[in-house]
Amino acid sequence: MDKTKKKYIVLVIVTIVISVIALIGASYALLTMTIEGDKKITLTAGILKVDFTDGNYINLDNVAPMTDTQGQKTTPYTFTITNTGNINAYYHVSLEEDVNNTLSNSYLKMRLTSDNGYDSGVVKVSSYGSGSFDITSEATLEPSDKVTYQLWMWLDYNADNSAQGKLYQSKIVVTSYDREQKTAVDTLLAKVNPEDLDYNSATDTQKKEMWTFSHPETEQTEALTDYRYIGADPNNYVTFNNETWRIIGVFTVDDGTGKKEERLKIIRNESIGNMAWNSNNTNDWPNATLNTNLNNGDYWTNSLSEDAKNMIGDAVWYLGGTSNYTGVSNGLTSHWYSYERGTTVYSGRSTSWTGKVGLMYPSDYGYATSGGTTTDRNACLNKELKRWDSSSYSDCKNNDWLYESSYYQWTITPHASNSRYVFGLSNTGFVYCNNAFNTNGVHPVVFLKSSIKIVDGDGSSSNPYILQS
Numbered sequence: 001m002d003k004t005k006k007k008y009i010v011l012v013i014v015t016i017v018i019s020v021i022a023l024i025g026a027s028y029a030l031l032t033m034t035i036e037g038d039k040k041i042t043l044t045a046g047i048l049k050v051d052f053t054d055g056n057y058i059n060l061d062n063v064a065p066m067t068d069t070q071g072q073k074t075t076p077y078t079f080t081i082t083n084t085g086n087i088n089a090y091y092h093v094s095l096e097e098d099v100n101n102t103l104s105n106s107y108l109k110m111r112l113t114s115d116n117g118y119d120s121g122v123v124k125v126s127s128y129g130s131g132s133f134d135i136t137s138e139a140t141l142e143p144s145d146k147v148t149y150q151l152w153m154w155l156d157y158n159a160d161n162s163a164q165g166k167l168y169q170s171k172i173v174v175t176s177y178d179r180e181q182k183t184a185v186d187t188l189l190a191k192v193n194p195e196d197l198d199y200n201s202a203t204d205t206q207k208k209e210m211w212t213f214s215h216p217e218t219e220q221t222e223a224l225t226d227y228r229y230i231g232a233d234p235n236n237y238v239t240f241n242n243e244t245w246r247i248i249g250v251f252t253v254d255d256g257t258g259k260k261e262e263r264l265k266i267i268r269n270e271s272i273g274n275m276a277w278n279s280n281n282t283n284d285w286p287n288a289t290l291n292t293n294l295n296n297g298d299y300w301t302n303s304l305s306e307d308a309k310n311m312i313g314d315a316v317w318y319l320g321g322t323s324n325y326t327g328v329s330n331g332l333t334s335h336w337y338s339y340e341r342g343t344t345v346y347s348g349r350s351t352s353w354t355g356k357v358g359l360m361y362p363s364d365y366g367y368a369t370s371g372g373t374t375t376d377r378n379a380c381l382n383k384e385l386k387r388w389d390s391s392s393y394s395d396c397k398n399n400d401w402l403y404e405s406s407y408y409q410w411t412i413t414p415h416a417s418n419s420r421y422v423f424g425l426s427n428t429g430f431v432y433c434n435n436a437f438n439t440n441g442v443h444p445v446v447f448l449k450s451s452i453k454i455v456d457g458d459g460s461s462s463n464p465y466i467l468q469s
Contacts, residue, residue, distance in 0.1 A: 064155075065154075065155040065156060065157045065158070065159045066154045066155060066156075066157055067157045068109065068122045068157070070154070070157075071109060071111075071122075071152055071153075071154030072111060072122070072152055074152060074154065076150035076151055076152045077150070077151045077152075078148060078149065078150050078151075079148070079149055079151075079172070080146055080147070080148045080149075081141065081146060081147050081148075081149070081174060082141075082144075082145075082146035083141035083142065083143055083144060083145050083146070084144075085143060086143045087143065088140055088141065088142055088143070088455065089140070089141045089176055090138055090139070090140055090141075090176070091138070091139060091141065091174055091175060091176045092134050092136050092137060092138050092139060092174075092175055093112070093134070093135055093136040093149065093172065093173070093174055094132060094133060094134045094135055094136075094172075094173045094174075094175060095125070095128070095132070095133060095135055095170045095171070095172060095173070096131075096132045096170060096171045096173050097130060097131055097132065097168075097169070097170040098168075098169035098170060098171075100167070100169070101166075101167060101168050101169060101170075102165075102166040102167050102168075103163060103166030103167055103168035104126070104163075104166075105124075105125040105126045105130060105168065105170075106124060106125075106126040107155060107156050107159045107163045108124070108125040108126075108153060108154070108155060108156065108168065109122055109123065109124055109125065109153070109154055109155075109156050110122075110123060110125055110135075110151065110152060110153040110154075111123070111151075111152045112135055112136065112149060112150070112151050112152075113149065113150050114147050114148060114149045114150070115147060115148045116147050118136060118139070118149075120135065120136075124156070125153075132173075151172070182453065182454075183450060183451060183452065183453055184264055184448070184452045184453055184454045184465075184467065185250050185262050185263065185264060185450060187453075187454045188209075188210060188227070188247070188250060188264075188454075189210075189227065189250060189262075191209045191210070192209060192210045192211070192212060192227050192250075193206050193209055193210065193211045193212065194212055195211070195212040195213065195214060197211075199211075199230075199231075199370050199371065199376070199377045200376065207231055207234070207370070208231075208234050208235040208459070208460075209229075209234070209235065210227040210228060210229055210234075210236075210249055210250065211227065211228055211229075211230050212225060212227055213225065213226050213227070213228055213367060215334075215337055216338075218337070218338050218341035218342055219320070219338075219341065219342045219343045220318055220320070220341045220342065220343065220351065220352065221318075221341045224251075224252050225252075226249055226250065226251045226252065227249050227250040227251075228248060228249035228364075228367050228368065229246075229247060229248065229249060229368065229401065230367065230368050230369060230370045230377070230400075230401075231368075231369075231370035231399055231400075231401060232370070232398065232399045232400070232401060233401060233461070234401060234459075235458060235459030235460050236248075236401070236459055237269075237457075237459055237460060237461050237464035237465065238266060238457075238459070238464050238465040238466075238467060239457070239464045239465070239466055239467070240266060240308060240311070240467060241303075241304055241305055241307075241308035242305065243268065243269070243270070244268075244269040244270070244464060245266045245267060245268050245269055246266065246267055246269050246401070247264055247265070247266050247459075247465075248265040248266065248267055248360065248364055248368075248402075248445070249264075249265055250262050250263070250264060250265070251263060251265050251447070253265075253313075253315045253316070253447050254315070254316040255313060255314050255315060255316070255354075256314050256315070256316055256354035261450045262450065263313065263315070263447045263448055263449070263450050264447065264448040264452065265445065265446075265447050265448075266445070266446060266448060267360055267402075267443050267444070267445045268443050268444045268445075269443075270443075271404075271407065271409070271441035271442055271443055272299065272303070272442050272443075272444065273441075273442060274407065274439040274440060274441055274442070275290055275293070275410075275439055275440070275442050276289060276290065276436065276437050276438065276439050277289075277290050277410050277422045277436040277437075277438075277440070278290060278422075278436040278437065279437055280436075280437070281420050281435055281436050281437040282419055282420060282436060283321075283346065283349070283414035283415060283418075283419060283420060283421060283422045283436050284348075284349055284350070284414075285317075285319055285350070285353055285412060285414065286350050286353045288436070290359075290410070290442065291353075291355070291358075294357040294358070294442075294444055295355050295356055295357050299357070299444065300356075300357065307469070309356075310469060311448050311449055311452055311467065311469055312356045312357070312446045312447070312448060312449070313356070313447055313448065313449040313450070314354055314355065314356060315354070315355070315356070315358075315447040316352050316353070316354050317352065317353050317354070317355065317358045317412060318340050318341045318342075318351070318352050319340075319345065319349065319350055319351055319352055319353060319412070319413070319414060320339050320340050320341055320342035320343055320344055320345060320351055320413075320416075321339060321340075321342075321344060321345055321346070321413055321414045321415055321416035321423070322335075322336075322339040322342075322344060322415075322416050323415060323416045323417035323418070325339075325384070325385070325386060325431070326384060326386045327384055328382070328383070328384055330384075331384030331385055331386050331387075331431075332366075332381065332382060332383070332384055332385070333362075333363050333366025333367055333381050333385060334363075334381070336361065336362045336363040336366060336385065336413075336431075337361075337363040337367075339413070339416075340361045340362070340363055340413055344416045345414065345416055346414065346415070346416055346417065346418065346419050349414065356446060357444050357445070357446055358412050358444075358445050358446075359410055359411055359412040359442070359443065359444070359445050360402065360409075360411055360412070360443065360445050361411055361412060361413055362385060362411050362413055362423055362425075362431050364402065364411075365385070365400065365402045365403070365411075365425055365431070366380075366381070366385050366431075367381075368400045368401055368402045369381070369396050369397070369399055369400040370399045370400075371395055371396065371399055372395030372396075372398060372399045373395065374395055375392070375393055375394075375395035375396055379393075379396075380393065380395070380396035383396065385430060385431040386430050386431055386432070387430065388429045388430045388431075389426065389428040389429045389430040394429070396429070397428075397429030397430075398429075400429075402425075403425070403429055404425070404427060404441065405427050405428075405429075406427060407427055407440070407441045408424050408425065408426055408427055408434075408440040408441060409424055409425040409440055409441045409442075409443060410422065410424050410440045410441065410442055411423050411424055411425065411431075412445075415433050418433070420435050420436055420437075421433040421434065421435065421436070422434060422435075422436050424440050448467070449469075451469065452467050452468070452469060453467065453468045453469075454466065454467060454468075455467070455468045
């Protein structure tokens with residue numbers, strides 16, 4: 001799913017000229033190497049700017065072959081690369097040799113360092129290749145950042161008389177990539193686990209990534225595949241709205257216009273407080289007071305930054321429910337998935353709603369378990385959610401990152417035969433129903449726009465993913 005595109009911008013910085021002149025009676029060749037700028041020169045292409053100034057040059061006229069220690073005591077050539085744009089810049093530094101060279105680069109040694117930690121060490125130029133070759137790997141400059149390089153080059157101490165009378169010329173070249181980054185969805189799907197991988201056989205790294213779930217057609221959706229994080233503590237942490245949120249997974253989302261695309265679904269890690277689902281004690285989400293708060297009221301206005309709001313896309317939230325969910329024939333996680341996307345609702349209630357901020361589903365909670373040492377993943381998925389509080393299935397809740405032991409949590413799913421009841425998650429680990437005017441913990445949930453990218457982090461709690469529009 002690599003959609004990366006690159007546009008190459010080449011900056012030719014400076015010419016290195018090495019002339020080896022034979023001397024009568026001399027046992028070593030002499031080296032003339034000059035790297036210099038003409039007063040202050042600034043070259044700019046795309047969002048990269050490269051500076052080198054008059055007086056900043058290497059001049060090794062009339063110098064014999066050198067030891068590595070001597071070579072590194074010469075004056076290096078210095079150049080600075082600056083990212084003048086507002087997006088990351090990707091680049092590398094290379095050497096481009098002149099086709100008329102008569103001196104083999106196997107006689108030359110060099111060292112390239114930078115003030116951000118790059119150090120090639122002492123190497124033969126020929127170790128990189130010949131013709132045109134990279135002398136750094138691809139590097140990244142964030143907006144407004146800059147990096148300064150220093151280059152030393154000298155004739156190898158072991159050069160013999162065959163190097164006499166020869167000429168070597170090359171250019172330092174900076175190549176910048178103006179490229180489209182992978183979306184967050186593409187980045188995460190590249191690491192997803194297959195559906196048939198047994199959790200207990202997976203590596204520790206695999207257990208931390210998303211897992212594949214296939215679903216049959218429902219009354220409101222076609223057959224779909226989604227990708228979810230499971231287990232007690234997967235690598236699904238993300239910084240959003242200057243807060244810690246967590247990624248539920250990647251889902252096919254309808255934006256309300258019929259356009260469907262895969263998008264990230266994320267949930268705030270901490271509750272925003274205990275609140276009523278609907279102070280009027282009716283389970284009609286489009287008119288619920290919590291809906292108003294999250295999408296038009298205090299939460300939307302005062303708790304979300306403008307950057308965060310711009311990352312959130314409209315989505316269709318399914319509002320199907322059930323009144324029968326207390327057995328293995330009707331209360332499994334897979335049953336809840338179908339109820340949520342079904343059309344069974346209390347008389348007059350909406351079966352879906354289009355908006356930006358919602359809540360999790362009971363099935364999100366159910367699918368997030370990995371099981372444990374005494375109860376495996378499949379056993380949990382085949383046990384009704386109403387029974388997850390039982391001691392024999394405690395591994396189901398204890399290895400579920402959405403489980404919260406200190407308070408009850410609301411979901412978005414209404415009861416289908418009672419006008420007041422809404423489903424929630426108890427602090428002992430099971431799905432239950434409660435009056436809408438009661439107060440439970442609220443974890444806002446949003447679907448991010450498909451264009452959002454991950455620019456840093458590994459998803460762990462200590463290094464959460466960093467997002468960028």
